[in-house]
Amino acid sequence: MKIIVLAGGLSTERDVSLASAAGICRTLIEKGHDAFLLDVFLGLENAPENLEDVFTLPGHGLEIAGNIGTAEPDLAAVKASRPDQSDCFLGPNVIELCRLADITFLGLHGGEGENGKLQATFDLLGIRYTGPDSLGCAVAMDKGF
Template sequence: MSRINDTANVKPQAFGKVAVLMGGWSSERAVSLRSGQAVLDALLRCGVDAHGIDVKKQTVLQELESGKFARAFIVLHGPGGEDGRIQAVLEILDIPYTGSDVLSSALGMDKLRSKMILEAAGLPTPDYMVLDDDTDPEYVVASLGLPLMVKPALEGSSIGMTRVDEPQQMREAYATAAQFSGAVIAERWIEGGEYTVTILGEQALPVIKLETPNAFYDYEAKYQSDQTRYLCPCGLNAEQEGQLQRLALAAFKAVGARGWGRVDILCSEDGKPWVIELNTVPGMTDHSLVPMAAKAVGMDFDQLAYAILAQTLVGHNGNRQQGGNHVGAG
Protein backbone atom coordinates (compact mmCIF):
# COMPACT_ATOMS: atom_id res chain seq x y z
CA MET A 1 0.00 0.00 0.00
CA SER A 2 1.25 3.49 -0.82
CA ARG A 3 2.54 5.67 1.99
CA ILE A 4 -0.39 8.04 1.44
CA ASN A 5 -2.60 5.44 3.06
CA ASP A 6 -0.26 4.76 5.99
CA THR A 7 -2.78 5.72 8.69
CA ALA A 8 -3.80 2.27 9.88
CA ASN A 9 -1.92 2.71 13.15
CA VAL A 10 -3.57 6.06 13.95
CA LYS A 11 -6.31 5.46 16.50
CA PRO A 12 -9.51 7.52 16.27
CA GLN A 13 -8.96 8.72 19.84
CA ALA A 14 -5.80 10.51 18.69
CA PHE A 15 -7.89 13.18 16.99
CA GLY A 16 -10.00 14.21 19.97
CA LYS A 17 -13.17 16.11 19.20
CA VAL A 18 -13.30 17.08 15.51
CA ALA A 19 -15.34 19.86 13.90
CA VAL A 20 -16.35 19.19 10.30
CA LEU A 21 -16.88 22.66 8.86
CA MET A 22 -19.35 22.83 5.99
CA GLY A 23 -21.98 25.06 4.40
CA GLY A 24 -20.79 28.63 4.71
CA TRP A 25 -22.20 31.57 2.79
CA SER A 26 -20.62 31.28 -0.66
CA SER A 27 -22.38 30.37 -3.89
CA GLU A 28 -20.98 26.85 -3.38
CA ARG A 29 -22.89 26.36 -0.11
CA ALA A 30 -25.06 23.51 -1.42
CA VAL A 31 -22.06 21.56 -2.70
CA SER A 32 -20.21 22.17 0.57
CA LEU A 33 -23.10 20.79 2.60
CA ARG A 34 -23.08 17.62 0.51
CA SER A 35 -19.31 17.29 0.75
CA GLY A 36 -19.32 17.99 4.46
CA GLN A 37 -22.02 15.46 5.24
CA ALA A 38 -20.14 12.80 3.29
CA VAL A 39 -16.94 13.53 5.24
CA LEU A 40 -18.79 13.62 8.56
CA ASP A 41 -20.45 10.26 7.89
CA ALA A 42 -17.10 8.75 6.87
CA LEU A 43 -15.30 9.94 10.01
CA LEU A 44 -18.13 8.68 12.22
CA ARG A 45 -17.92 5.27 10.55
CA CYS A 46 -14.20 5.29 11.37
CA GLY A 47 -14.92 5.91 15.04
CA VAL A 48 -13.86 9.58 15.12
CA ASP A 49 -15.65 11.91 17.54
CA ALA A 50 -16.75 14.14 14.67
CA HIS A 51 -19.38 16.90 14.78
CA GLY A 52 -20.80 18.80 11.81
CA ILE A 53 -20.96 22.59 11.93
CA ASP A 54 -22.95 24.52 9.35
CA VAL A 55 -20.71 27.58 9.31
CA LYS A 56 -22.40 30.97 9.61
CA LYS A 57 -20.62 34.28 10.06
CA GLN A 58 -22.59 35.21 13.17
CA THR A 59 -22.03 32.01 15.13
CA VAL A 60 -18.93 30.15 13.94
CA LEU A 61 -16.54 31.76 16.43
CA GLN A 62 -18.78 30.98 19.37
CA GLU A 63 -19.39 27.41 18.18
CA LEU A 64 -15.69 26.71 17.74
CA GLU A 65 -14.76 28.20 21.11
CA SER A 66 -17.58 26.65 23.12
CA GLY A 67 -17.21 23.27 21.42
CA LYS A 68 -13.63 22.81 22.67
CA PHE A 69 -12.63 21.10 19.45
CA ALA A 70 -9.23 19.46 19.14
CA ARG A 71 -9.04 19.96 15.37
CA ALA A 72 -11.11 20.83 12.32
CA PHE A 73 -11.77 19.23 8.95
CA ILE A 74 -12.48 22.06 6.51
CA VAL A 75 -15.01 21.17 3.80
CA LEU A 76 -16.01 24.76 3.00
CA HIS A 77 -15.87 25.66 -0.69
CA GLY A 78 -15.48 29.14 -2.09
CA PRO A 79 -15.16 32.53 -0.36
CA GLY A 80 -15.15 32.35 3.42
CA GLY A 81 -13.93 28.79 3.58
CA GLU A 82 -11.38 28.24 0.85
CA ASP A 83 -9.81 31.70 0.78
CA GLY A 84 -7.94 31.81 4.10
CA ARG A 85 -10.60 33.39 6.28
CA ILE A 86 -11.70 30.30 8.21
CA GLN A 87 -8.06 29.20 8.32
CA ALA A 88 -7.17 32.49 10.01
CA VAL A 89 -9.93 31.98 12.58
CA LEU A 90 -8.62 28.50 13.37
CA GLU A 91 -5.06 29.80 13.63
CA ILE A 92 -6.16 32.40 16.16
CA LEU A 93 -8.06 29.76 18.15
CA ASP A 94 -5.03 27.43 17.91
CA ILE A 95 -7.07 24.61 16.39
CA PRO A 96 -5.22 22.38 13.89
CA TYR A 97 -7.02 22.09 10.57
CA THR A 98 -6.87 20.18 7.32
CA GLY A 99 -5.37 21.55 4.14
CA SER A 100 -3.50 24.70 3.22
CA ASP A 101 -2.65 27.64 5.48
CA VAL A 102 -4.00 31.18 5.33
CA LEU A 103 -1.78 32.58 2.60
CA SER A 104 -1.79 29.61 0.25
CA SER A 105 -5.56 29.21 0.62
CA ALA A 106 -6.06 32.86 -0.35
CA LEU A 107 -3.72 32.55 -3.32
CA GLY A 108 -5.22 29.30 -4.52
CA MET A 109 -8.74 30.73 -4.37
CA ASP A 110 -7.81 33.81 -6.39
CA LYS A 111 -7.47 32.71 -10.01
CA LEU A 112 -5.84 36.00 -11.00
CA ARG A 113 -3.15 35.98 -8.30
CA SER A 114 -2.47 32.28 -8.69
CA LYS A 115 -1.97 32.76 -12.43
CA MET A 116 0.50 35.56 -11.69
CA ILE A 117 2.43 33.22 -9.38
CA LEU A 118 2.37 30.40 -11.89
CA GLU A 119 3.74 32.74 -14.55
CA ALA A 120 6.47 33.98 -12.19
CA ALA A 121 7.40 30.37 -11.42
CA GLY A 122 7.71 29.62 -15.12
CA LEU A 123 4.76 27.23 -15.14
CA PRO A 124 2.42 27.20 -18.16
CA THR A 125 -0.98 28.84 -17.72
CA PRO A 126 -3.13 30.28 -20.52
CA ASP A 127 -2.78 33.95 -21.49
CA TYR A 128 -5.37 36.20 -19.87
CA MET A 129 -6.63 39.75 -19.46
CA VAL A 130 -8.39 41.49 -16.58
CA LEU A 131 -11.73 42.95 -17.67
CA ASP A 132 -13.70 45.94 -16.46
CA ASP A 133 -16.75 47.93 -17.54
CA ASP A 134 -14.76 49.85 -20.14
CA THR A 135 -12.87 46.95 -21.72
CA ASP A 136 -13.24 46.86 -25.51
CA PRO A 137 -14.43 43.34 -26.50
CA GLU A 138 -12.75 43.63 -29.89
CA TYR A 139 -9.41 44.31 -28.19
CA VAL A 140 -9.80 41.26 -25.96
CA VAL A 141 -10.66 39.05 -28.91
CA ALA A 142 -7.74 40.43 -30.93
CA SER A 143 -5.41 39.71 -28.00
CA LEU A 144 -6.64 36.27 -26.90
CA GLY A 145 -8.49 34.93 -29.93
CA LEU A 146 -11.74 32.96 -30.00
CA PRO A 147 -13.15 31.06 -28.35
CA LEU A 148 -12.16 32.31 -24.91
CA MET A 149 -13.33 31.86 -21.33
CA VAL A 150 -14.65 34.65 -19.11
CA LYS A 151 -14.68 33.89 -15.39
CA PRO A 152 -14.84 35.50 -11.95
CA ALA A 153 -11.51 35.23 -10.16
CA LEU A 154 -12.89 34.28 -6.75
CA GLU A 155 -15.49 31.61 -7.49
CA GLY A 156 -15.23 27.85 -7.85
CA SER A 157 -17.33 25.00 -9.29
CA SER A 158 -17.35 26.84 -12.66
CA ILE A 159 -19.85 29.33 -11.24
CA GLY A 160 -20.11 32.53 -13.30
CA MET A 161 -18.06 31.14 -16.18
CA THR A 162 -18.99 31.61 -19.85
CA ARG A 163 -17.40 30.35 -23.04
CA VAL A 164 -17.35 33.19 -25.59
CA ASP A 165 -17.44 32.25 -29.27
CA GLU A 166 -18.31 35.66 -30.78
CA PRO A 167 -17.24 39.21 -29.78
CA GLN A 168 -20.85 40.26 -29.18
CA GLN A 169 -21.09 37.70 -26.37
CA MET A 170 -18.39 39.45 -24.34
CA ARG A 171 -20.65 42.01 -22.63
CA GLU A 172 -23.09 39.42 -21.35
CA ALA A 173 -20.28 37.09 -20.27
CA TYR A 174 -18.65 39.94 -18.37
CA ALA A 175 -21.94 40.86 -16.70
CA THR A 176 -22.42 37.25 -15.59
CA ALA A 177 -18.96 37.07 -14.01
CA ALA A 178 -19.13 40.57 -12.53
CA GLN A 179 -22.07 39.56 -10.34
CA PHE A 180 -19.50 37.98 -8.06
CA SER A 181 -16.82 39.69 -5.98
CA GLY A 182 -13.26 40.10 -7.17
CA ALA A 183 -11.74 40.57 -10.59
CA VAL A 184 -13.14 39.25 -13.85
CA ILE A 185 -10.69 37.68 -16.24
CA ALA A 186 -10.79 36.53 -19.85
CA GLU A 187 -8.58 33.54 -20.60
CA ARG A 188 -7.36 32.07 -23.86
CA TRP A 189 -9.27 28.90 -24.72
CA ILE A 190 -7.20 25.73 -24.83
CA GLU A 191 -8.63 23.19 -27.26
CA GLY A 192 -7.83 19.66 -26.19
CA GLY A 193 -8.18 17.22 -23.31
CA GLU A 194 -9.19 18.21 -19.78
CA TYR A 195 -7.49 16.51 -16.85
CA THR A 196 -7.35 16.83 -13.09
CA VAL A 197 -4.67 15.75 -10.65
CA THR A 198 -5.35 15.12 -6.97
CA ILE A 199 -2.60 15.99 -4.50
CA LEU A 200 -2.54 14.01 -1.25
CA GLY A 201 0.34 14.73 1.07
CA GLU A 202 3.46 14.93 -1.07
CA GLN A 203 2.11 12.75 -3.86
CA ALA A 204 0.12 13.26 -7.04
CA LEU A 205 -2.51 10.56 -7.49
CA PRO A 206 -3.44 9.01 -10.86
CA VAL A 207 -4.65 11.53 -13.41
CA ILE A 208 -8.35 11.63 -14.32
CA LYS A 209 -9.54 12.70 -17.76
CA LEU A 210 -12.87 14.53 -17.94
CA GLU A 211 -15.20 14.23 -20.89
CA THR A 212 -18.49 16.11 -21.18
CA PRO A 213 -20.90 16.83 -24.04
CA ASN A 214 -21.28 20.36 -22.64
CA ALA A 215 -19.31 23.31 -23.99
CA PHE A 216 -16.97 22.89 -21.03
CA TYR A 217 -16.83 21.17 -17.64
CA ASP A 218 -19.42 23.47 -16.06
CA TYR A 219 -21.47 23.27 -12.84
CA GLU A 220 -24.09 21.02 -14.43
CA ALA A 221 -21.43 18.66 -15.76
CA LYS A 222 -19.69 18.55 -12.38
CA TYR A 223 -22.62 17.93 -10.07
CA GLN A 224 -25.74 17.01 -11.99
CA SER A 225 -25.08 15.32 -15.32
CA ASP A 226 -24.92 11.57 -15.76
CA GLN A 227 -23.30 12.08 -19.17
CA THR A 228 -19.97 13.32 -17.83
CA ARG A 229 -17.28 10.66 -18.18
CA TYR A 230 -14.35 10.26 -15.81
CA LEU A 231 -11.51 8.18 -17.21
CA CYS A 232 -8.96 6.66 -14.86
CA PRO A 233 -6.65 5.39 -16.29
CA CYS A 234 -6.72 8.65 -18.19
CA GLY A 235 -5.49 7.29 -21.52
CA LEU A 236 -2.10 9.02 -21.49
CA ASN A 237 1.10 7.00 -21.58
CA ALA A 238 3.23 6.79 -18.42
CA GLU A 239 5.57 9.59 -19.50
CA GLN A 240 2.70 11.98 -20.32
CA GLU A 241 0.84 11.19 -17.10
CA GLY A 242 4.02 11.70 -15.09
CA GLN A 243 4.48 15.10 -16.74
CA LEU A 244 1.01 16.19 -15.63
CA GLN A 245 1.60 14.90 -12.11
CA ARG A 246 4.91 16.76 -11.81
CA LEU A 247 3.32 19.94 -13.16
CA ALA A 248 0.45 19.67 -10.68
CA LEU A 249 2.84 19.23 -7.76
CA ALA A 250 4.93 22.20 -8.95
CA ALA A 251 1.83 24.40 -9.24
CA PHE A 252 0.61 23.31 -5.80
CA LYS A 253 3.98 24.09 -4.24
CA ALA A 254 4.28 27.41 -6.10
CA VAL A 255 1.38 28.86 -4.12
CA GLY A 256 2.53 27.12 -0.92
CA ALA A 257 -0.45 24.74 -0.78
CA ARG A 258 -0.22 21.65 1.38
CA GLY A 259 -2.10 18.62 2.68
CA TRP A 260 -4.55 17.86 -0.08
CA GLY A 261 -6.10 19.51 -3.09
CA ARG A 262 -6.59 19.31 -6.81
CA VAL A 263 -4.98 20.92 -9.85
CA ASP A 264 -6.93 21.24 -13.11
CA ILE A 265 -4.95 21.02 -16.34
CA LEU A 266 -5.81 21.32 -20.03
CA CYS A 267 -3.65 19.68 -22.68
CA SER A 268 -3.66 21.43 -26.03
CA GLU A 269 -3.84 19.42 -29.23
CA ASP A 270 -0.04 19.56 -29.57
CA GLY A 271 0.25 17.82 -26.19
CA LYS A 272 1.35 20.82 -24.12
CA PRO A 273 -0.20 20.99 -20.62
CA TRP A 274 -1.59 24.23 -19.17
CA VAL A 275 -2.51 24.79 -15.53
CA ILE A 276 -6.03 26.23 -15.30
CA GLU A 277 -6.60 26.50 -11.57
CA LEU A 278 -5.89 25.09 -8.13
CA ASN A 279 -8.42 23.87 -5.57
CA THR A 280 -7.28 23.74 -1.94
CA VAL A 281 -10.63 22.39 -0.65
CA PRO A 282 -11.97 20.22 -3.49
CA GLY A 283 -15.40 18.65 -3.55
CA MET A 284 -16.06 15.43 -1.66
CA THR A 285 -19.46 14.51 -3.11
CA ASP A 286 -20.48 11.38 -5.03
CA HIS A 287 -19.56 13.23 -8.25
CA SER A 288 -16.22 14.50 -6.92
CA LEU A 289 -12.84 13.75 -8.40
CA VAL A 290 -10.61 13.39 -5.35
CA PRO A 291 -12.39 10.23 -4.11
CA MET A 292 -12.14 8.77 -7.63
CA ALA A 293 -8.38 9.32 -7.74
CA ALA A 294 -7.97 7.88 -4.24
CA LYS A 295 -9.94 4.79 -5.25
CA ALA A 296 -7.43 4.23 -8.06
CA VAL A 297 -4.69 3.71 -5.45
CA GLY A 298 -6.81 1.49 -3.24
CA MET A 299 -8.32 4.01 -0.84
CA ASP A 300 -12.06 4.03 -0.25
CA PHE A 301 -13.88 7.19 0.81
CA ASP A 302 -13.59 6.48 4.54
CA GLN A 303 -9.85 5.84 4.30
CA LEU A 304 -9.42 9.04 2.28
CA ALA A 305 -11.24 11.21 4.82
CA TYR A 306 -9.31 9.57 7.65
CA ALA A 307 -5.97 10.11 5.88
CA ILE A 308 -6.72 13.79 5.28
CA LEU A 309 -7.66 14.27 8.93
CA ALA A 310 -4.49 12.44 10.02
CA GLN A 311 -2.45 15.18 8.34
CA THR A 312 -3.47 17.47 11.21
CA LEU A 313 -1.37 15.33 13.57
CA VAL A 314 1.78 16.38 11.75
CA GLY A 315 1.04 20.03 11.06
CA HIS A 316 3.58 22.47 9.73
CA ASN A 317 4.27 24.07 13.09
CA GLY A 318 4.41 22.88 16.66
CA ASN A 319 1.19 24.54 17.80
CA ARG A 320 -0.89 23.05 15.03
CA GLN A 321 0.66 19.61 15.54
CA GLN A 322 -0.18 19.65 19.22
CA GLY A 323 -3.53 21.37 18.86
CA GLY A 324 -2.86 24.07 21.42
CA ASN A 325 -4.95 23.79 24.56
CA HIS A 326 -7.74 21.85 22.88
CA VAL A 327 -6.22 18.41 22.29
CA GLY A 328 -8.19 15.68 23.98
CA ALA A 329 -11.02 18.03 24.89
CA GLY A 330 -14.60 16.95 24.91
Protein backbone atom coordinates in the same frame (compact mmCIF):
# COMPACT_ATOMS: atom_id res chain seq x y z
CA MET B 1 -10.64 11.97 18.03
CA LYS B 2 -13.18 14.74 18.50
CA ILE B 3 -13.68 16.35 15.09
CA ILE B 4 -15.82 19.28 13.99
CA VAL B 5 -16.65 19.12 10.28
CA LEU B 6 -17.34 22.71 9.19
CA ALA B 7 -19.58 23.22 6.17
CA GLY B 8 -22.27 25.45 4.70
CA GLY B 9 -21.72 29.15 5.09
CA LEU B 10 -22.99 31.81 2.70
CA SER B 11 -21.33 30.76 -0.54
CA THR B 12 -23.35 29.83 -3.61
CA GLU B 13 -21.57 26.49 -3.13
CA ARG B 14 -23.26 26.05 0.26
CA ASP B 15 -25.19 22.91 -0.68
CA VAL B 16 -22.16 21.25 -2.29
CA SER B 17 -20.27 21.92 0.91
CA LEU B 18 -23.03 20.47 3.11
CA ALA B 19 -23.39 17.34 0.96
CA SER B 20 -19.68 16.56 0.79
CA ALA B 21 -19.08 17.41 4.45
CA ALA B 22 -21.97 15.15 5.52
CA GLY B 23 -20.29 12.27 3.70
CA ILE B 24 -17.00 13.09 5.38
CA CYS B 25 -18.67 13.25 8.79
CA ARG B 26 -20.38 9.88 8.26
CA THR B 27 -17.07 8.29 7.26
CA LEU B 28 -15.30 9.72 10.31
CA ILE B 29 -18.04 8.30 12.55
CA GLU B 30 -17.77 4.89 10.85
CA LYS B 31 -14.01 4.99 11.55
CA GLY B 32 -14.71 5.47 15.27
CA HIS B 33 -14.27 9.23 15.64
CA ASP B 34 -16.59 11.55 17.55
CA ALA B 35 -17.49 13.82 14.64
CA PHE B 36 -20.10 16.58 14.42
CA LEU B 37 -21.27 18.43 11.30
CA LEU B 38 -21.54 22.18 11.93
CA ASP B 39 -22.72 24.99 9.66
CA VAL B 40 -20.14 27.76 9.95
CA PHE B 41 -22.76 30.52 9.51
CA LEU B 42 -25.75 29.07 11.39
CA GLY B 43 -23.64 27.57 14.16
CA LEU B 44 -25.35 25.71 16.98
CA GLU B 45 -27.87 27.94 18.72
CA ASN B 46 -29.36 25.33 21.09
CA ALA B 47 -26.14 23.74 22.22
CA PRO B 48 -26.00 21.46 25.25
CA GLU B 49 -24.97 23.13 28.51
CA ASN B 50 -21.72 21.20 28.37
CA LEU B 51 -20.47 21.85 24.82
CA GLU B 52 -18.31 18.70 24.95
CA ASP B 53 -21.57 16.71 24.78
CA VAL B 54 -21.96 17.80 21.14
CA PHE B 55 -19.49 15.11 20.12
CA THR B 56 -21.79 12.34 21.38
CA LEU B 57 -25.17 13.74 20.29
CA PRO B 58 -27.37 11.37 18.28
CA GLY B 59 -27.50 12.48 14.68
CA HIS B 60 -24.04 14.10 14.85
CA GLY B 61 -25.42 17.32 13.28
CA LEU B 62 -26.13 15.49 10.01
CA GLU B 63 -29.70 16.81 9.93
CA ILE B 64 -28.42 20.13 8.54
CA ALA B 65 -27.60 18.35 5.28
CA GLY B 66 -31.06 16.80 4.96
CA ASN B 67 -32.77 19.32 2.65
CA ILE B 68 -30.22 19.87 -0.06
CA GLY B 69 -31.76 20.69 -3.42
CA THR B 70 -30.47 20.92 -6.96
CA ALA B 71 -31.12 24.66 -7.31
CA GLU B 72 -28.72 27.35 -6.12
CA PRO B 73 -29.23 27.96 -2.39
CA ASP B 74 -31.39 30.89 -1.27
CA LEU B 75 -28.76 32.73 0.75
CA ALA B 76 -31.23 35.41 1.88
CA ALA B 77 -33.37 32.66 3.41
CA VAL B 78 -30.29 31.16 5.07
CA LYS B 79 -29.45 34.57 6.59
CA ALA B 80 -33.05 35.04 7.73
CA SER B 81 -33.06 31.61 9.40
CA ARG B 82 -30.29 32.51 11.83
CA PRO B 83 -32.00 33.11 15.18
CA ASP B 84 -29.66 35.90 16.33
CA GLN B 85 -29.93 37.67 12.92
CA SER B 86 -26.20 38.44 13.02
CA ASP B 87 -24.24 38.96 9.81
CA CYS B 88 -21.11 37.52 11.40
CA PHE B 89 -19.63 34.73 9.26
CA LEU B 90 -19.09 32.58 12.35
CA GLY B 91 -22.34 31.40 13.89
CA PRO B 92 -23.17 30.79 17.55
CA ASN B 93 -20.75 28.44 19.33
CA VAL B 94 -18.62 27.79 16.22
CA ILE B 95 -15.37 29.07 17.74
CA GLU B 96 -16.08 27.38 21.07
CA LEU B 97 -16.80 24.01 19.45
CA CYS B 98 -13.77 24.20 17.17
CA ARG B 99 -11.60 24.94 20.21
CA LEU B 100 -12.95 21.83 21.95
CA ALA B 101 -12.23 19.60 18.95
CA ASP B 102 -8.94 17.83 18.44
CA ILE B 103 -9.12 19.10 14.86
CA THR B 104 -11.57 20.92 12.60
CA PHE B 105 -12.14 19.47 9.15
CA LEU B 106 -12.77 22.32 6.72
CA GLY B 107 -15.50 21.19 4.33
CA LEU B 108 -16.29 24.68 3.06
CA HIS B 109 -16.42 25.64 -0.60
CA GLY B 110 -15.96 29.05 -2.22
CA GLY B 111 -15.32 32.53 -0.88
CA GLU B 112 -15.00 32.71 2.87
CA GLY B 113 -14.09 29.06 3.27
CA GLU B 114 -11.26 29.08 0.76
CA ASN B 115 -9.81 32.62 0.76
CA GLY B 116 -7.67 32.21 3.88
CA LYS B 117 -9.61 34.46 6.25
CA LEU B 118 -11.07 31.60 8.27
CA GLN B 119 -7.70 29.87 8.35
CA ALA B 120 -6.05 33.10 9.60
CA THR B 121 -8.71 33.40 12.30
CA PHE B 122 -8.11 29.81 13.38
CA ASP B 123 -4.34 30.38 13.36
CA LEU B 124 -4.74 33.37 15.67
CA LEU B 125 -6.99 31.38 18.01
CA GLY B 126 -4.81 28.27 18.02
CA ILE B 127 -7.50 26.09 16.42
CA ARG B 128 -6.14 23.09 14.51
CA TYR B 129 -7.67 22.50 11.07
CA THR B 130 -7.17 20.52 7.89
CA GLY B 131 -5.89 21.91 4.60
CA PRO B 132 -3.54 24.71 3.62
CA ASP B 133 -2.72 27.68 5.83
CA SER B 134 -4.11 31.17 5.28
CA LEU B 135 -1.37 32.32 2.89
CA GLY B 136 -1.70 29.22 0.72
CA CYS B 137 -5.46 29.73 0.52
CA ALA B 138 -5.16 33.42 -0.32
CA VAL B 139 -2.70 32.76 -3.15
CA ALA B 140 -4.83 29.91 -4.53
CA MET B 141 -7.97 32.10 -4.54
CA ASP B 142 -6.29 34.67 -6.78
CA LYS B 143 -6.86 32.87 -10.09
CA GLY B 144 -5.00 35.57 -12.03
CA PHE B 145 -1.89 35.34 -9.87
